[in-house]
Amino acid sequence: MxxxxxxxxxxxxxxxxxxxxxxxxxxxxxxxxxxxxxxxxxxxxxxxxxxxxxxxxxxxxxxxxxxxxxxxxxxxxxxxxxxxxxxxxxxxxxxxxxxxxxxxxxxxxxxxxxxxxxxxxxxxxxxxxxxxxxxxxxxxxxxxxxxxxxxxxxxxxxxxxxxxxxxxxxxxxxxxxxxxxxxxxxxxxxxxxxxFSAAQHVFTTYAQLALDSGLIDNNWPILESSSLVHNALAIDDEHLRQHYLEHYLTLDTAHQDSLAKVAKNYVKAGDIWPESLGYAMHVGYFSLYLMNLIDRIEPSLQLGNKYPNISSALLTYEQLRFPNGDYPAFGDSHRSHQDNYFEYELAYKSAVLNNNKALIAKFASRLKQLIKTGQYDRSTLLPRHTSAKPYFAPLALLWPETDLGEQKIDTPLNVYNTVHIPFAGLFIQRNLSSDDPVKNSLMATIGGGSYVHGHASGIDMELYGQGHVLGLESGKGGYPTNVHQNYNRLFAGHNTVISNGASASKGGWLQLATNPVEKVVMEPEINANPISDKYSFITTRFYDEYNLVKPAYHQRTTAVIRLSDQLGYYLDIFRARSEVENQYHDYLYRNLGDSLDVATDGQTIKFHSDKNRFQPFDPSMIDKWTHDRNFVHPGWHFLKNVNTSSKTAKTLTATFTAHKFLNSPVMMQSTIVAGLELALSTAIAPKIKSEDPPYNKHEIPMMVLRHEGDAWLNPFVLTFESYQGVEQPAIQSTSRLMHNDVFKGVKVVSKVGISNVTQYILIQENSSQHYENKELGISFIGSFGIITLKNNKLTDLYIGSGTQLSFRDSLLKVESTSSSAYKTY
Known part of the structure; x- marks a missing residue:
C-alpha cells in the first residue's frame, strides 16, 4: 500500500x-x-x-x-x-x-x-x-x-x-x-x-493497547480507532508510526479490526453498520472522521473514494425517521439521537478531497438545505462534554469547506415510502400527509433479526400517530439490569407473537440469535414509487426455530391505509401455527399512554385477576440466569397487574389513552376483529428508558391476546387508529370475510366527514389463490387487494399483489410485467 x-x-x-x-x-x-x-x-x-x-x-x-x-x-x-x-x-x-x-x-x-x-x-x-x-x-x-x-x-x-x-x-x-x-x-x-521520551512511551503504549484490547466484529475497534490513529501520528519514529497506521488501514489483529475490514459492511450505497442505530451512527461518524484526517495528510490514499458508502450511510439515517424526527428503536437503541450536522461537513469534505462529484452534489445540497432551514448554524461552536466520545468541537472551525458550490437545494429531502435495513430485518412503510405532516402522517415499522446489540423479537411492529411513536418496542435499557436482559431483549419486550409461551433465541451475539424476518411480498417495493398515495402493505415471515417447545411459523401482513389527508389507520394480520398438541399463541401490543380500556358492544368487559398467567417457560431460570448468556425466556414474567377476560369471539375495542403529551389526550384505538376466539389480558409493562420524555419514566399499558389452537387459517386481525382531543375515530365497524372457515379479508366501515367509506381488504396466503364472494360481487386472484366505496359508490380498486380484482361490473387487471395495479372511478 x-x-x-x-x-x-x-x-x-x-x-x-x-x-x-x-x-x-x-x-x-x-x-x-x-x-x-x-x-x-x-x-x-x-x-x-x-x-x-x-x-x-x-x-x-x-x-x-x-x-x-x-x-x-x-x-x-x-x-x-x-x-x-x-x-x-x-x-x-x-x-x-x-x-x-x-x-x-x-x-x-x-x-x-x-x-x-x-x-x-x-x-x-x-x-x-x-x-x-x-x-x-x-x-x-x-x-x-x-x-x-x-x-x-x-x-x-x-x-x-x-x-x-x-x-x-x-x-x-x-x-x-x-x-x-x-x-x-x-x-x-x-x-x-x-x-519527549516519556511522551513517546505514552503514545506507543496507547497505540499498542488499541491493538491488544477488546473485541472484534463489532463497534469496539472503530470506537478505539481515534486513539490508535492519533497516537500513531504523534509517534516520532517513522517506521513505528507506519506500523500502527497500517494496522488501522489494512492489518487486523485478534482485538482490532482495520478500516478495510470495517468497510466490508458498506457494500452498497445506503448500507449502514450492522448494529442497532446508535452504534451504527458512531461507527460511520468515527470512520468518516479518520478517513478525512488521513486523506488530508496523504491524498494519494483516496480513502473517501475507496470507501464512499461510509459517507452515503448518513443519507440512510434520514430515511429511517418517523415524521416527528424520531428513529425506530430496533435493538439496543434510543428513540432520539442528537443531530450531528458536522457529519455532513465531514462527508462534504471527504467528497471534495477525493473530487467525488456525485457526493459533492449530494452533501452540498444537504448542507445548504440544513443551513437555509435553520436546522444547522455553522457559527455555533459545540460545547465541551463529558460524554463517552472524543472531542471534535474545534474541527468544526478547522475543516469545513467555505465553498458549497452552485448545487441547488433539494427541498424537502426525498424520503422513500418504503425502506429496508437488511441486517435488522427492518421494513418501513410511511404515508406522509401534506396537511400537518407531523400530526397526520402515518408510518409503521416491521422487523426482527440477529445482529450485535439486536433483540430476540420475532416479527416486531412499531406504529406512529398524532406526532408520536405510540405502538413501540422496548429499545435500550440499562445493560447490567435484569429487566434489560430478560425483558427488553426478549420476545416479551416487543409487539410480536409468542408461541406456546416458549419463543426464544439461541447462539449468535450473547445467545440472542433468531432467524431474520423475511419479506414475502410488499408494495411499493423498496425505494420504489407507490402506485397509490392511499395504500401500502408488506407481508413478512419468521421461523421461530429456537422455540423451547417446538418450532413455530409466523407470518404478518401489515397495511397502511389512508382515508383522507387527516385520517388513516393500520391493519395488522398475524398468522401463527406450531405442530404440537394444545398449541396456543399470544399476540402482544404495548402503546405509550396511561390507561387501557376494553369494550365490546359498547360495554366495558369484565376481567379477573390473573397474576400467574405469564410465567417463564422455565421458572428456575429466574434464579439461574447469567449475565449476557442465559435468559429467562420469553420475558413476560415482568408484566404486572395482569387481568384477563373470558374467552370471546366478539369484536373488542381496546383504547390506549395518553395524558402526558403536549397535545394530550392522545388515543390509539385498536379494533380486534370478531371471529377468532381469544382471551384478552391487560397488563402493565416495564418503563422504556430509551423513549422520549415524559414516557421514559412511566410504565406502559399493554394487551395480550391469547388464542388456543392454530391461528393460521384464521389469524389475529386488528386495526389501529390514532386520534386526539375531542376527535372521534373514523372506523365505525369491522368484520371478517371468510370462506369455508378460511380467512379471506376484512370489511372496514369508516366515517370520513359526512361520507361513509366501506373497504373490503382482501388478504390471502399467496398470489395464486382465488377468492370469490358472489353476494358482494367480489372476485380476487392475489394475496392483497382493496376495494373502496364512498357512500356505496366505487372509488378505487387496488391490487398490492395479484393478477386481477373485480367488484360488481368493474375489473382491474395487472399488466404482465407487474404484480400490482391501481384504478380510480
Whole structure:
C-alpha cells in the first residue's frame, strides 16, 4: 500500500493531525472572510482564554485539577488515581474537560502563535504524560480483554475520553516545546523542560493497547480507532508510526479490526453498520472522521473514494425517521439521537478531497438545505462534554469547506415510502400527509433479526400517530439490569407473537440469535414509487426455530391505509401455527399512554385477576440466569397487574389513552376483529428508558391476546387508529370475510366527514389463490387487494399483489410485467 509518510516533510513537520502548515492560511482566510467562521473562532478563543492562566498560581490550579495522587509524599511523580470500570465522575470529568481545554488552547496557539496558549496546553500535557509514566498498567486478564491504563478494566472508554486527546495536544504544542518552551512541574514546584521520551512511551503504549484490547466484529475497534490513529501520528519514529497506521488501514489483529475490514459492511450505497442505530451512527461518524484526517495528510490514499458508502450511510439515517424526527428503536437503541450536522461537513469534505462529484452534489445540497432551514448554524461552536466520545468541537472551525458550490437545494429531502435495513430485518412503510405532516402522517415499522446489540423479537411492529411513536418496542435499557436482559431483549419486550409461551433465541451475539424476518411480498417495493398515495402493505415471515417447545411459523401482513389527508389507520394480520398438541399463541401490543380500556358492544368487559398467567417457560431460570448468556425466556414474567377476560369471539375495542403529551389526550384505538376466539389480558409493562420524555419514566399499558389452537387459517386481525382531543375515530365497524372457515379479508366501515367509506381488504396466503364472494360481487386472484366505496359508490380498486380484482361490473387487471395495479372511478 502507499506509505502515509512518503515524504520527509510529512515525517517531521508539526502540527500535523488536525492542521497542517498548508491548511493554516486557508483557515485564517476563512476566519477573515466568513462570518460564521469568525464567530466560531471568537467563541473558541473565549473558551480558551477562560482556561489560560495569568500567573504561576493559576497554572498550578489548572494542573492540580487533574486526578493524580497529589497527597502522596514520594520522590516519584504522582500516579493517576485508578478509576473504576466506567469512571468516577469526580475523577473522570476534571481530566476529560482539562484535556479538551488543552486542545482548545493548542488550536489557538497553532493559529495565533501566542505563548500563553502553549503554556496552558503544555502544562496539562506534561502532567498527564508524567502521571501516566508513574501509573502501572494492570497485566491481569480483564472481562472481554478490555484492558486500559487509567481505567484498567475499560480501554474502550479510556481510548475515547482520554487517550485520543493527549496526542492532539502534543501535536499542537510540539514546536513550542522543541524550541525550549518550559512547562510547570507541580510535583517539584518548578519550571522544567518537557520529557519527549516519556511522551513517546505514552503514545506507543496507547497505540499498542488499541491493538491488544477488546473485541472484534463489532463497534469496539472503530470506537478505539481515534486513539490508535492519533497516537500513531504523534509517534516520532517513522517506521513505528507506519506500523500502527497500517494496522488501522489494512492489518487486523485478534482485538482490532482495520478500516478495510470495517468497510466490508458498506457494500452498497445506503448500507449502514450492522448494529442497532446508535452504534451504527458512531461507527460511520468515527470512520468518516479518520478517513478525512488521513486523506488530508496523504491524498494519494483516496480513502473517501475507496470507501464512499461510509459517507452515503448518513443519507440512510434520514430515511429511517418517523415524521416527528424520531428513529425506530430496533435493538439496543434510543428513540432520539442528537443531530450531528458536522457529519455532513465531514462527508462534504471527504467528497471534495477525493473530487467525488456525485457526493459533492449530494452533501452540498444537504448542507445548504440544513443551513437555509435553520436546522444547522455553522457559527455555533459545540460545547465541551463529558460524554463517552472524543472531542471534535474545534474541527468544526478547522475543516469545513467555505465553498458549497452552485448545487441547488433539494427541498424537502426525498424520503422513500418504503425502506429496508437488511441486517435488522427492518421494513418501513410511511404515508406522509401534506396537511400537518407531523400530526397526520402515518408510518409503521416491521422487523426482527440477529445482529450485535439486536433483540430476540420475532416479527416486531412499531406504529406512529398524532406526532408520536405510540405502538413501540422496548429499545435500550440499562445493560447490567435484569429487566434489560430478560425483558427488553426478549420476545416479551416487543409487539410480536409468542408461541406456546416458549419463543426464544439461541447462539449468535450473547445467545440472542433468531432467524431474520423475511419479506414475502410488499408494495411499493423498496425505494420504489407507490402506485397509490392511499395504500401500502408488506407481508413478512419468521421461523421461530429456537422455540423451547417446538418450532413455530409466523407470518404478518401489515397495511397502511389512508382515508383522507387527516385520517388513516393500520391493519395488522398475524398468522401463527406450531405442530404440537394444545398449541396456543399470544399476540402482544404495548402503546405509550396511561390507561387501557376494553369494550365490546359498547360495554366495558369484565376481567379477573390473573397474576400467574405469564410465567417463564422455565421458572428456575429466574434464579439461574447469567449475565449476557442465559435468559429467562420469553420475558413476560415482568408484566404486572395482569387481568384477563373470558374467552370471546366478539369484536373488542381496546383504547390506549395518553395524558402526558403536549397535545394530550392522545388515543390509539385498536379494533380486534370478531371471529377468532381469544382471551384478552391487560397488563402493565416495564418503563422504556430509551423513549422520549415524559414516557421514559412511566410504565406502559399493554394487551395480550391469547388464542388456543392454530391461528393460521384464521389469524389475529386488528386495526389501529390514532386520534386526539375531542376527535372521534373514523372506523365505525369491522368484520371478517371468510370462506369455508378460511380467512379471506376484512370489511372496514369508516366515517370520513359526512361520507361513509366501506373497504373490503382482501388478504390471502399467496398470489395464486382465488377468492370469490358472489353476494358482494367480489372476485380476487392475489394475496392483497382493496376495494373502496364512498357512500356505496366505487372509488378505487387496488391490487398490492395479484393478477386481477373485480367488484360488481368493474375489473382491474395487472399488466404482465407487474404484480400490482391501481384504478380510480
Amino acid at each position: 502507499t506509505s502515509l509518510y512518503s515524504t520527509k516533510l510529512l515525517a517531521t513537520e508539526r502540527p500535523l493531525i488536525w492542521l497542517t502548515a498548508k491548511e493554516k492560511p486557508i483557515v485564517l482566510k476563512k476566519i477573515e472572510t466568513e462570518q460564521w467562521a469568525k464567530e466560531r473562532f471568537l467563541a473558541l478563543k473565549k473558551r480558551a482564554d477562560d482556561f489560560v492562566p495569568t500567573s504561576v498560581d493559576e497554572r498550578v490550579e489548572n494542573i492540580k485539577r487533574l486526578p493524580l495522587s497529589w497527597q502522596e509524599k514520594t520522590n516519584k511523580f504522582p500516579a493517576f488515581i485508578v478509576q473504576k470500570n466506567v469512571g468516577n465522575n469526580e475523577l473522570r470529568n476534571p481530566l476529560q474537560l482539562s484535556l479538551q481545554a488543552a486542545i482548545d488552547c493548542g488550536v489557538m496557539y497553532a493559529l495565533i502563535g501566542e505563548d500563553k496558549y502553549a503554556h496552558c496546553a503544555a502544562d496539562i500535557l506534561y502532567t498527564v504524560v508524567q502521571g501516566l509514566n508513574s501509573t502501572e498498567i494492570g497485566i491481569q486478564p480483564v472481562h472481554l480483554n478490555n484492558r486500559g491504563w487509567i481505567i484498567p478494566k475499560n480501554h474502550l472508554l479510556e481510548s475515547r475520553i482520554y487517550a485520543a486527546q493527549i496526542p492532539l495536544i502534543y501535536d499542537f504544542v510540539y514546536n513550542y516545546l522543541k524550541k525550549g518552551g518550559k512547562v510547570y512541574d507541580a510535583h517539584q514546584n518548578k519550571f522544567t523542560v518537557f520529557d
